[in-house]
Amino acid sequence: KLSRAELIKKLEQAQGKETDRRTDIWSFGCIMFEMLTGRHPFECGTAKDTLQSIIKRQPDWNLLPESTPTNIRSLLRRCLDKDPNQRLGDFGDVAIEIKETLNKTQTTPTSKLLKAVTIFSAIILIILFAIVLRLLPKNQGVYSSKEIRLVVLPFDNLGPAEDEYFSDGITDEITARLAGIHGLAVISRQSAMQYKKSEKSTKQIASELGVDYILEGTTQCERSSDPNSRVKIRPQLIRVADDRHLWAEIYENDMSKVFRLQSDVAERIAQALDITLFEKERQTLRSEPTENMEAYVYYLRGNDYTSLPYQNKDNLIIAIEMYETAIELDPNFALAHAKLSHVHSGMYHFRHDRSEERIAMAWKESDIALKLDPELPEAHWARGVYHYWCRLEYDLALKELEIARKSQPNNSRLIATIGHVQRRQGKFEEALANYKRAYELNPQSSIQVGEVASTLRNLRRYQEAEYYYDKAISLAPDEDYFHFVKATLYLVWKGSTVEARAVLDRASQYFKLEDKERFVNLLFDLDIMERNFQGALARLPLKSTKISDSLTAPNSLRYAKIYGYMNKKELANKYYMEAIENLELEFPKDPNNVWFHSAFGIAYAGLGRKDEAIREGKKAVELLPLTKHSAGGFNAAKDLAIIYTMVGEYDEAIDQIEYLLSVPGESSISLLRCYPTWDPLRDHPRFQKLIEQGM
Numbered sequence: 001k002l003s004r005a006e007l008i009k010k011l012e013q014a015q016g017k018e019t020d021r022r023t024d025i026w027s028f029g030c031i032m033f034e035m036l037t038g039r040h041p042f043e044c045g046t047a048k049d050t051l052q053s054i055i056k057r058q059p060d061w062n063l064l065p066e067s068t069p070t071n072i073r074s075l076l077r078r079c080l081d082k083d084p085n086q087r088l089g090d091f092g093d094v095a096i097e098i099k100e101t102l103n104k105t106q107t108t109p110t111s112k113l114l115k116a117v118t119i120f121s122a123i124i125l126i127i128l129f130a131i132v133l134r135l136l137p138k139n140q141g142v143y144s145s146k147e148i149r150l151v152v153l154p155f156d157n158l159g160p161a162e163d164e165y166f167s168d169g170i171t172d173e174i175t176a177r178l179a180g181i182h183g184l185a186v187i188s189r190q191s192a193m194q195y196k197k198s199e200k201s202t203k204q205i206a207s208e209l210g211v212d213y214i215l216e217g218t219t220q221c222e223r224s225s226d227p228n229s230r231v232k233i234r235p236q237l238i239r240v241a242d243d244r245h246l247w248a249e250i251y252e253n254d255m256s257k258v259f260r261l262q263s264d265v266a267e268r269i270a271q272a273l274d275i276t277l278f279e280k281e282r283q284t285l286r287s288e289p290t291e292n293m294e295a296y297v298y299y300l301r302g303n304d305y306t307s308l309p310y311q312n313k314d315n316l317i318i319a320i321e322m323y324e325t326a327i328e329l330d331p332n333f334a335l336a337h338a339k340l341s342h343v344h345s346g347m348y349h350f351r352h353d354r355s356e357e358r359i360a361m362a363w364k365e366s367d368i369a370l371k372l373d374p375e376l377p378e379a380h381w382a383r384g385v386y387h388y389w390c391r392l393e394y395d396l397a398l399k400e401l402e403i404a405r406k407s408q409p410n411n412s413r414l415i416a417t418i419g420h421v422q423r424r425q426g427k428f429e430e431a432l433a434n435y436k437r438a439y440e441l442n443p444q445s446s447i448q449v450g451e452v453a454s455t456l457r458n459l460r461r462y463q464e465a466e467y468y469y470d471k472a473i474s475l476a477p478d479e480d481y482f483h484f485v486k487a488t489l490y491l492v493w494k495g496s497t498v499e500a501r502a503v504l505d506r507a508s509q510y511f512k513l514e515d516k517e518r519f520v521n522l523l524f525d526l527d528i529m530e531r532n533f534q535g536a537l538a539r540l541p542l543k544s545t546k547i548s549d550s551l552t553a554p555n556s557l558r559y560a561k562i563y564g565y566m567n568k569k570e571l572a573n574k575y576y577m578e579a580i581e582n583l584e585l586e587f588p589k590d591p592n593n594v595w596f597h598s599a600f601g602i603a604y605a606g607l608g609r610k611d612e613a614i615r616e617g618k619k620a621v622e623l624l625p626l627t628k629h630s631a632g633g634f635n636a637a638k639d640l641a642i643i644y645t646m647v648g649e650y651d652e653a654i655d656q657i658e659y660l661l662s663v664p665g666e667s668s669i670s671l672l673r674c675y676p677t678w679d680p681l682r683d684h685p686r687f688q689k690l691i692e693q694g695m
Helices: 004-014 021-037 047-056 070-079 091-103 111-135 161-179 189-195 202-209 255-272 279-285 293-306 313-329 334-349 356-372 377-390 394-407 412-424 428-441 446-458 462-475 480-494 497-507 517-529 533-542 555-565 569-589 594-606 610-623 630-646 650-662 669-674 676-681 685-694
Strands: 148-152 184-186 213-221 230-239 244-248 251-254 546-548
Touching: 021 070, 070 462, 148 161, 148 189, 148 202, 161 184, 161 189, 161 213, 161 255, 161 293, 184 428, 202 213, 230 255, 244 255, 251 255, 255 279, 255 293, 293 313, 293 334, 313 334, 334 356, 334 377, 356 377, 377 394, 377 412, 394 412, 412 428, 412 446, 412 630, 428 446, 446 462, 446 480, 462 480, 480 497, 480 517, 480 669, 497 517, 517 533, 517 555, 533 555, 555 569, 555 594, 569 594, 594 610, 594 630, 610 630, 630 650, 630 676, 650 676, 650 685, 669 685
Parallel strands: 148 184, 148 213
Antiparallel strands: 213 230, 230 244, 230 251
């Protein structure tokens, strides 16, 4: 008799699918279902009959006990999904689900139900851990048993309000030093700062962050910029399990000894947690980046501004001023040079200054930092960001970032940056692993969980993506972006404008949709997908044409497309001509911008200028291939498919579509089925086969 794992492997092999951890997760679901119901979800006597049952029918979910929590039911469905791409991806996901399920507050209207749920949860906990231990590969850990999880809460400033930056800076510096210790998972600043002046208990904070220990404390400084001023730091380490204060001490010394205070605190924490430091780690902990305390104060002020929204030009400009002042006071301050390089790269990347001079400044500062301190992780990080943001040199970027990671193995921002580069390269599985690790270290960050969701979405693991988008929304319900991407998920996944609109209805509780450009854009697209072309036209006057500080998209191109869908050729041609005139005015500002070439190509195609249209579409793909930018290259390739469709080169269009469906990205059968762009292909046998295979 074949085992469950052998049955599912035979099934997936017969369907031409690879077997991997998701196969084991299916087995996990079967065991869990059987333990809860006493019956196997697909058992039918013979192996052949069971195999047919697996292929053709769903488990009888009514067999589950009435007291089974909704979260457990959802977990089972995700484990037993017939499509491996829609199952949980690995046992790390299972562990997160288990933790979320057992930590969730259940609605318990009666004491009887409360007792049932409590008993049920205890049984489930035992079952789940037993199953995970049984199925987990020996070389794969959910969390390392040796890893200790700690959060450094923002130290309270006992001095004047203007010294708040100093208190936050000390907290950040101690966090950074601790994050360099192997075996110690330190929660990131972003998550920790959410508990600044919080009234929550240590138990609550520990539960939300999943930590074993909490370091908290106070700081007080007479005059932070005076090297002879006295500074007092009073840290205390708390073990969450019994709320016991394992260690506390008062450090008081001259401001010039602040680095020694930071390293002493970090070493004492390691000692209290029984962590043996490597000699290199000890040397790193004891490093003193500058002897000039005034320079250090300006450095901390610069860090304060880079901790604010990084895309904001004003924040970056002030940070540059702070770092430059620090360097004037101490030209050998390698750490300040590294941070300054990072900010210069940000000015270029976020399109505040796209000049070669800005790129040269980023290189120069990272070069100085590396010459001053060749082993400084922040210097390698800055050089990696230069290669990533300024030159799109991804292999060189990863080389530098991995050097930095050796010294800062638990820095969530650094790990996420590595994930960003890998995703740009199209290495989505590797990126996903790093995003998940960054999320573990920064569990209160909606941005980090959003990166996990978006990567799963590009891998077409839509149900998992939905779960993480919900997490992001729960962390930041007033952030419009996550409502937007969840709404668009239902279009890519199911082609469901109804579900997308339902998300927007819920989002409208937090903000006016018409005030948010991305929502106006989405409502415009929903009207088009529903063939409500008059409704889409009515939205255009509300729709901003601004793409970035230096780039605008002419509404005329949108008018042209809609009139094309409505078969109003004269009006369509009028607006395609107007679009070309508008594009020609903007093009000289950024002649290598891929979007311009794609837009020209679509406009030329609309006018029947076939050769020019194809030339521009190919130029866009040439400027930004998928190997250089997975998202931008994907869009350029999709636009080329649209151009081929518009000029009647249907086989070439389908070639592009098939390619896009074979790689991670935003293409899906659902979008092909419902978007009017592809209407000219609907009678083509290859396109029909493509749609049928995806149903």
